[in-house]
Amino acid sequence: MDQQQQQSAIQGAKVLMVGAGGIGCELLKTLALSGFHDIHIIDMDTIEVSNLNRQFLFRRSHVGQSKAKVARDAVLRFRPHINIRSYHANVKNPEFDVDFFKQFDVVLNGLDNLDARRHVNRLCLAADVPLVESGTTGFLGQVTVHVKGKTECYECQTKPTPKTYPVCTITSTPTKFVHCIVWAKELLFAKLFGDKNQDNDLNVRANKAASSSEQTEDIFERAEDEDIEQYGRKIYDHVFGYNIEAALSNEETWKNRRRPRPIYSKDVLPESLTQKNGSTQNCSATSDDDSATVSAMPLLGLKNPQELWGLTQNSLVFIEALKLFFAKRKKEIGHLTFDKDDQLAVEFVTAAANIRAESFGIPLHSLFEAKGIAGNIVHAVATTNAIVAGLIVIEAIKVLKKDADKYRMTYCLEHPSRKMLLMPVEPFEPNPSCYVCSKTPLVLEINTQKSKLRDLVDKIVKAKLGMNLPLIMHGASLLYEVGDDLDDIMVANYNANLEKSLSELPSPVINGSILTVEDLQQELSCKINVKHSVILVSRNLSVDRSLNFIYSSNQKCAESFRIGPLLSIHVRRFRHPLVIMFCHREEFDEEKEPEGMVLSGWTQSPATNGESASTSNNESAVDVTESSSGPEIASKKRKLSETQPENHKRETENVESEDDDDLVEIENPMTVSKKKRVA
């Protein structure tokens, strides 16, 4: 009987849950009710008030405690006899190695970040344990099944990474409110209250028109006895007035752009604020105020975080918040990083962003909205999490019964599509060019003379390839590794290597070199083939950036294209396993290639809404915030059921064939051809 088979599969199962938050609470509850009785759960977070609207296993009295532990205790209250083991830890910790994962029959993810998801994906592949992935944002949700060898792994289709912005957009030419937020948060707030030793682009631009860098430094440093309000106004005038005027002096920048207007405090605020608002002086007398509750808004009579403030109010908040930092939280200055739960920091950043927005003619936003953007807050409700949890358990049961034909990816939509609010889709077969689950070449175009090993490690190996504890070898020579068992000489050696350019390493990495990159914990290994050739892709040449590289997988064999008078692309196709081709590049387009990295051969994600984390759903939204991986419905890859033996043969034999190859998509007017797969 099918029921009995199902029951025995459930009862015999040992399940790992990663994440005890929104999805996790609902999932743990549903698993317990469904008869699962051996569940392990990992979560590194503690409970916050904003969790309580949906993470129903938690109460106000639990704030500050471990999510995994409290979730366990809550579920045991209505299912006292099941076995739940909780881990208050980061799933990326070494204790959760392949052997740890191997003990489970299925792994269920309820995570909120791409990084951890990729990590778990790799461990599940290494341990050969099926993975059920999921994500929700607002009313949208999805559940996917990943079984090694049978379906795509989580990384077969590229997931959109968090949006980053070109430095010049942030420092000089903002056009959207989010640019102003990033400026206020990463530059101004960091400069005023953060680590003084950190590089800060705010300096760079300020210096441009300054006669001496010394002069500029003085402005941000506050003298011992300098009046706080004076200091505040000085900063205000410098960043909103002087800096803007300096930027305006560069005509070229503003040829086709709206000119910002400089704003000076004398034009917006009354001469002295302390007369109007004597309470600030009183505040500084009491030193026993809890720093967490210090706030500018009440002092200014502002109560509603959803209210839109005008320029004057924003300016008042700016000065007041700055004053409060110096008056009440002096000790923290120099060590602060922006925290969305730090009310004063949020007030300051909102005000600063709004004043800048006003200057550039960008619409202002309320504190509530600004907080969402600055804090990358994901909007969330209980219902979607509950639905997704139900779907996860259903897939988990299919996996345990090894009912491969029934595996589905299920999308939870806000509005019906062809009458469906819950849309099941058959999973796709593994992507043969996925560098994670199949052994595929990667092409890396890099300036081997200028780029340092550090750039390769940070920007490619860790950030793009998602490796946690990398090891890099060139032939027999170990260029870099991390570990607890290294002696001081080795560590010093590796640190020295990091600062060298690739071509200057003890074992020089040049055109034609092959690198092996590994992460032992994830059991992932890649080979990188280095090729040094001149390449220029974009017509809009701009300032060379210190690290320039592109990489892609599977490029078409021996074709070159002329783009402009001096430009040509060499694109080569590889059938060798795990080869990354390096192609040297001098210049990158700052607007389109902000990181100086062009990832060719990766699926481009659709229009991102990354900046408006606080707005609710668009009609056609494919949600791109990290936690969701929104519905990717229009994929044209082959589904499991359509797989024919003949097709497999065709793939490996015919290297020259057009249709099943991944072609390079380079982001520029002369695109070679679009990728076949559409996200």
Added chain:
Amino acid sequence: MKKNSLDKEVLLSRFSRLNLRMDGEELTEQETALYDRQIRVWGANAQRRLTKSHILVSGIKGTVAEFCKNIVLAGVGSVTLMDDSLVNEEALNANFLIPPDENAYKGKTVAEICCDSLKDFNPMVLVSVEKGDLSARSTEFFEKFDVVVIGYGSLATKKAVNEKCRKLSKRVAFYTVDCRDSCGEIFVDLQDYKYTKKKLEEKVECELNFPSFQEAVSVPWKPIPRRTAKLYFAMRVIEVFEENEGRKHGECSLLDLPTVLEIKKKLCEANSVSESLIPDSLLERLITGTIEFPPACAIVGGILAQEVIKAVSGKGEPLKNFFYYDAQDGKGVMEDISNSFTS
């Protein structure tokens, strides 16, 4: 929206304790902090309306327990529970609101136990119990509420309550929900409903007309499109079976299959449709699967809560007028069934 004068005193004392303003239009600081993440989904106005809404829920099993949890977390004004059945082993199955401590639940009704658990999820929501038979209530009784949800109700009860709700001058949103085996059905009646929906960055005013429950379940089968969810027809057969035999939800077994198939035959004949419209296997599932499947409860309970939240906030396109879920094919579909097929 009218409030029962007796309730008002209770509400006043409770609200003042929680630092709420009865007449206040704005959300309190506490509410804003707690509901932050969901306000970012549906906005502060919608949240305000939710805080003032009153929901009546009758018939509490797994799916309805999920529904109640969701709307309490969402921060509705009040939830009134009706279910006088006593807690027993079976009730414990998919209902996580009932702690498995016999000393605690002995002699108490399902509504009473669930009430205590639900209060815990969100102290700002007023959760209470109403005893007695839902179908015996007068029309005026329903005027206190903005939303009425009938879980696992009989055909007669569903019809009667829907009629009463429709008689009121105030619009009371009406829902039924039923889960069997790993399937579920939701019915929605918002009468004449105006709402706003987002279309390409703009807000558009829309209007829908919902048929009554009576009309929706009596629609002739012949003109209904072939691709309509089979569950619609199967549930109508089950409804007739339970009414004829005087059975409650879940009071059936494989032994009843011949009777059920007989009813199916008669209904198909009366509607001039082929019996192949409704697979026998589906009917068999529905009468043998007396215990709800917890994942299906979570899914259907979630969808139902989203619908109620939409109706209360007046924001977002509502389901019209049936929703079906079947874990076997994994689809969750909306079906629009009314007499418009014949016209």
